Amino acid sequence: MTDATTAIEKPASQMRAIWQQFRTHKGALFGLIVLGTLILAVVLGPFLWVPEKMSVAKAIMLKNQGPSWRFPLGTDQLGRDMLARMLDAGKVSLAVGFVAMMIAIFVGTTIGILAGYFKRLDGPLMRLTDMFLALPLIPLLLVMVMLFRDRIAGLVGPEMGAFLLIVFAIGVTSWMQAARIVRGEVLALKEREYVLAARSIGAIPRRIILRHILPNVVSPVMVAATLGVAEAIITESVLSFLGLGFPPDFPTWGRLLYDGLSYMQIYPERVIWPGVAISLTVLSVNYIGDGLRDALDPRIRGR
Amino acid sequence: MKLKTALLGAACAFAFAPAAFAERGSDGTVNVLYAQAPSTLNPYLSSGTKDVENASIILEGMAGFDEKGVVFPRLAESVPTVENGGISADLTSITWKLKPGLLWSDGTPVTSADAKFTYEYCTAPDGGCAQASRYEGITSIDTPDDQTVVINFDGPKPNPYQAFVGGTSPILQKAQFANCMGAAASTCTEQNFNPIGTGPFRVVEFKTNDTVTLEANPNYRDPAKPAFAKMVVKGGGDAESAARAVMQTGEFDYAWNTQINPELQAQMETGGKGKFVNGFGTLVERIEMNMTDPSPDLAEGERSTTKHPHPILSDINVRTALSKAIDRQILVDIGYGNAGRPTCNLVPAPELFASDNTGCIPHDMEGAKKLLDDAGWVPGADGVREKDGKKLHILYQTSTNPVRQDFQALIKDWWTELGVDVELRNIDASVFFGGDAGSPDTFQKFYADVEMYANNFDGTDPEPYLASYLCNKIPGPDNQWQGENINRFCDPAYDALVAEMGKTSDMAKRSELAKKMNDMLTKDSMVIVPLVDRGRLSAASNALGGVNLNTWDTEMWNVQDWFRVK
Numbered sequence: 001m002t003d004a005t006t007a008i009e010k011p012a013s014q015m016r017a018i019w020q021q022f023r024t025h026k027g028a029l030f031g032l033i034v035l036g037t038l039i040l041a042v043v044l045g046p047f048l049w050v051p052e053k054m055s056v057a058k059a060i061m062l063k064n065q066g067p068s069w070r071f072p073l074g075t076d077q078l079g080r081d082m083l084a085r086m087l088d089a090g091k092v093s094l095a096v097g098f099v100a101m102m103i104a105i106f107v108g109t110t111i112g113i114l115a116g117y118f119k120r121l122d123g124p125l126m127r128l129t130d131m132f133l134a135l136p137l138i139p140l141l142l143v144m145v146m147l148f149r150d151r152i153a154g155l156v157g158p159e160m161g162a163f164l165l166i167v168f169a170i171g172v173t174s175w176m177q178a179a180r181i182v183r184g185e186v187l188a189l190k191e192r193e194y195v196l197a198a199r200s201i202g203a204i205p206r207r208i209i210l211r212h213i214l215p216n217v218v219s220p221v222m223v224a225a226t227l228g229v230a231e232a233i234i235t236e237s238v239l240s241f242l243g244l245g246f247p248p249d250f251p252t253w254g255r256l257l258y259d260g261l262s263y264m265q266i267y268p269e270r271v272i273w274p275g276v277a278i279s280l281t282v283l284s285v286n287y288i289g290d291g292l293r294d295a296l297d298p299r300i301r302g303r
Numbered sequence: 304m305k306l307k308t309a310l311l312g313a314a315c316a317f318a319f320a321p322a323a324f325a326e327r328g329s330d331g332t333v334n335v336l337y338a339q340a341p342s343t344l345n346p347y348l349s350s351g352t353k354d355v356e357n358a359s360i361i362l363e364g365m366a367g368f369d370e371k372g373v374v375f376p377r378l379a380e381s382v383p384t385v386e387n388g389g390i391s392a393d394l395t396s397i398t399w400k401l402k403p404g405l406l407w408s409d410g411t412p413v414t415s416a417d418a419k420f421t422y423e424y425c426t427a428p429d430g431g432c433a434q435a436s437r438y439e440g441i442t443s444i445d446t447p448d449d450q451t452v453v454i455n456f457d458g459p460k461p462n463p464y465q466a467f468v469g470g471t472s473p474i475l476q477k478a479q480f481a482n483c484m485g486a487a488a489s490t491c492t493e494q495n496f497n498p499i500g501t502g503p504f505r506v507v508e509f510k511t512n513d514t515v516t517l518e519a520n521p522n523y524r525d526p527a528k529p530a531f532a533k534m535v536v537k538g539g540g541d542a543e544s545a546a547r548a549v550m551q552t553g554e555f556d557y558a559w560n561t562q563i564n565p566e567l568q569a570q571m572e573t574g575g576k577g578k579f580v581n582g583f584g585t586l587v588e589r590i591e592m593n594m595t596d597p598s599p600d601l602a603e604g605e606r607s608t609t610k611h612p613h614p615i616l617s618d619i620n621v622r623t624a625l626s627k628a629i630d631r632q633i634l635v636d637i638g639y640g641n642a643g644r645p646t647c648n649l650v651p652a653p654e655l656f657a658s659d660n661t662g663c664i665p666h667d668m669e670g671a672k673k674l675l676d677d678a679g680w681v682p683g684a685d686g687v688r689e690k691d692g693k694k695l696h697i698l699y700q701t702s703t704n705p706v707r708q709d710f711q712a713l714i715k716d717w718w719t720e721l722g723v724d725v726e727l728r729n730i731d732a733s734v735f736f737g738g739d740a741g742s743p744d745t746f747q748k749f750y751a752d753v754e755m756y757a758n759n760f761d762g763t764d765p766e767p768y769l770a771s772y773l774c775n776k777i778p779g780p781d782n783q784w785q786g787e788n789i790n791r792f793c794d795p796a797y798d799a800l801v802a803e804m805g806k807t808s809d810m811a812k813r814s815e816l817a818k819k820m821n822d823m824l825t826k827d828s829m830v831i832v833p834l835v836d837r838g839r840l841s842a843a844s845n846a847l848g849g850v851n852l853n854t855w856d857t858e859m860w861n862v863q864d865w866f867r868v869k
Binding site (some may be wrong): 142146154160261 | 564599637705714720743
């Protein structure tokens with residue numbers, strides 16, 4: 001435990017230790033590079049790659065083209081540039097994935113810690129978790145979209161409204177696993193000697209939670225979070241497909257995949273591009289999570 | 304010998320119908336693929352198209368509809384009309400005469416009692432007859448002798464070709480179904496799975512939801528038909544694999560309803576083993592304009608009701624310009640290929656009722672822009688046209704379906720070029736068409752400015768279809784949003800025409816009225832903007848002859864004329 005105390009005094013060296021450990025995980029490093037590239041591409045890509053403006057009739061002439069210098073990823077069934085659509089779509093899909101994951105993790109961790117630490121809250125909070133687990137996602141979303149779509153769209157516009165609604169909906173329906181994992185960890189941790197010691201010198205619960213418990217549950221939370229990103233991206237595709245998500249002219253990777261499905265036999269690349277993008281994101285996020293778990297766990301670090 | 308062969312060959316070439324020389328059962332087996340498998344062979348117990356289609360191979364009615372939608376006799380000697388005295392002058396009864404010497408496939412004679420029994424079977428209480436609408440308005444059926452059937456109606460019926468006409472109301476054998484009346488209907492498994500009929504084939508074996516094996520009916524009225532000795536109808540799969548089985552692998556001779564995208568159609572046709580056959584019925588993909596204000600700022604119960612006219616679409620110039628800006632040919636090429644054609648009509652068929660309105664087909668973007676300029680809708684700073692502080696902003700909704708989303712993207716491009724700001728929305732089909740009065744997303748509630756879907760009418764008579772645009776059929780909170788007048792179109796002159804058509808029996812006059820009403824809804828007012836006339840698309844092997852796709856009756860309507868091309 002001496003390591004931990006020195007680390008708190010010098011945060012920089014702890015960061016370095018984590019990085020050192022993280023670097024040894026080849027998969028995680030690879031994941032970080034891939035994910036970094038994808039994020040850079042969707043953020044900077046639209047500035048670097050501006051597709052030419054064409055009239056509908058002209059675009060139709062250029063439909064279903066294979067990859068070429070003019071259209072690096074080819075064109076779709078309406079003659080739209082696939083690269084530009086992939087970049088636009090990636091921005092939405094990645095944003096949905098990460099924001100929804102953050103909401104889910106924040107809610108899940110909070111509820112898990114409260115339930116695990118405070119005995120009185122355990123029962124009600126865990127029953128709440130059970131209730132959310134029992135809620136079917138799709139009907140819940142139907143109701144949410146029905147009730148709030150027009151109002152939110154009126155406030156922030158249809159695209160932003162759909163984004164907020166979807167992110168919020170996915171967030172509030174996927175925090176339960178995280179909450180259960182965290183509660184279990186907290187139940188075990190709060191009986192550990194160092195927590196007892198902290199309590200015996202009169203530390204208030206907030207301090208014990210933030211200082212002693214939270215850092216120790218980071219690793220399971222990280223794993224849950226990485227899985228959450230992948231799940232959120234996929235849930236978003238499902239929603240867009242059902243027409244509950246973004247307006248149809250607003251591409252996401254999931255939508256591109258579904259659009260390409262009926263052309264899979266003739267133009268397999270139409271499903272390969274978004275499919276590869278989704279898989280790469282999910283895979284690299286999972287590897288990063290794996291690496292982070294090892295790096296953040298003081299018991300593994302340095303071995 | 305050689306000369307004889309040559310002569311025979313020449314004769315064949317001239318007659319262009321090798322089947323004419325064929326005798327019954329000389330052509331082996333024909334294999335048909337239905338992407339949906341039949342679950343019963345009694346069409347009165349299922350409204351599923353697949354069941355009706357399969358049953359029509361075995362069971363027949365007095366008459367059927369041919370590929371033009373014209374009634375032709377099957378079991379009847381001729382089609383009754385007012386002129387030949389078959390229909391009474393006051394239109395309250397119709398008299399059918401059976402062909403002499405007709406036999407059921409078990410060898411017993413067909414009589415008028417069978418027809419009367421069929422009516423009683425379908426109208427029996429607790430029977431849950433799926434085709435009851437075909438027998439609506441009938442007060443009684445008289446059978447003066449074994450060959451004559453007189454149907455009496457409760458009032459004048461301008462279109463009496465309902466009962467016993469077409470694949471949905473065939474005649475059942477009284478002897479077989481006598482114990483299957485009313486509540487017992489669905490328990491008669493043996494009868495429902497192996498009905499005795501008068502059609503060209505009879506059932507050998509029926510595996511529910513899988514395969515129907517049939518053989519030529521030995522008692523079929525034309526001794527030379529059918530050319531095939533056996534017929535196997537296999538069910539299951541999807542449209543794409545069904546098309547492949549005919550067009551590429553050649554395992555099957557005919558595949559029903561192979562609606563696939565034009566790219567795949569073109570690719571499969573290069574296989575050279577088969578061809579796509581299409582037929583056009585009355586299904587029209589259209590854009591419906593909302594004549595009332597769907598703004599979410601209005602109170603619930605007042606949104607999209609006649610209390611508030613639409614702020615921008617009430618201007619006919621806007622509606623016309625929106626229609627002009629659409630290039631329908633491109634939509635057809637992208638979405639339907641062979642299975643569609645551009646149309647400007649709400650009633651595109653049958654020929655008798657189709658208006659000659661084709662004015663909307665040429666794409667006229669400049670004309671559309673000029674129309675809006677002249678009407679005072681001028682582009683604002685952001686390129687969106689506006690007039691009196693109202694912006695041309697349109698919410699365009701439809702159901703979730705890949706073709707419809709492609710259409711939305713294309714039409715949005717055109718309308719954006721025109722200077723209209725378009726917001727798209729797609730809604731899950733089961734919600735959109737679900738008719739739930741509690742949901743804001745149904746096509747009846749129409750909480751959008753324009754919406755796109757397809758609709759058609761049953762049978763060949765457009766009167767009930769056109770009558771759905773009456774003022775009193777506007778959906779609203781007072782009728783649980785259940786009206787059929789989706790656009791909230793209301794014109795007393797139109798209502799008067801509908802009333803007139805209800806009293807008219809003369810076909811020429813009816814046709815004239817129908818065309819006039821069609822034009823009032825489409826080219827005169829642009830309330831309905833038809834886009835594509837959607838046909839039926841099936842795949843037929845090159846080795847199968849005699850196929851003639853019919854959208855007015857079942858696709859198996861002329862299976863007795865099918866033959867093997869050698």
